[in-house]
Amino acid sequence: MAVVLLLYLVAEIAAVWAVASAIGLLGTIGLLLAGAFIGSALARREGGRAAQAFLAAAGAGRPAHAELTNGMLVAFGGVLILLPGFVSDLAGLLLLLPPTRGVFRRAWVRRLERRAQAMGPMHGQRQGRVIVVDGEVVVNQADRPQPPHQQPPHRPVIDPQ
Template identity: 65%
Template structure:
């Protein structure tokens, strides 16, 4: 993980250096600030849309899985926009745009479904556990046996 973070830092510094050498230092700062303002506006707009979609779906009684993942991706995109640098801004803007966010969401859900445990119940599947109801009024009977769990 440290290597990935180091590569990210090198990519950010190289991108800022390349843009600054092409257009100058002050215009580079202007582009970074404009990206931050545009990204924060877009994150606020898309976050509001995701929240409204979640509320609508939840009120209708349907499962809001897609709306929750959209909201999470909008939040991640907004966070990436707040991090200074061109690489994080590009990835953040891609997560904030609905067409690219839909592609990322599908890939993310597919990966999660693939990594889910084998015994994990599918959505809508009911698992019935055989059980017995025991009355608390036992009178002079022996206390119920205690379950001993061996942690080995």
């Protein structure tokens, strides 16, 4: 994971350096700010659409798996857009656009399904093994109300003073 983060940072710095060399420092800063503003507007719009689709699916009583994963990908894309840099802006934009988001969603769901199959039916337990605990329920007799003819006689409380 640390290697991936290091590679990302190197790619981000290289991209900013290349753009700054081509159009200058002020142009690069302007481009980064424009990407953040346009991306946040796109994230807001797509997030609203994803929320409406989720509510419509939930209201209709059907599973909303696709709508939920779309919403999560839109949120992640919005975070990537707000990070400074061109690589993160490009990745966030790809997650915010519906056609490319669908590709990412299908790949993500396939990966999760493979992972779930590899883990077995119950994570951490051997497949086919069932543990049965035999026991007996015991009711505390003091908590159970007694019939009037079986109640202990009332004893007066003696004040020690």
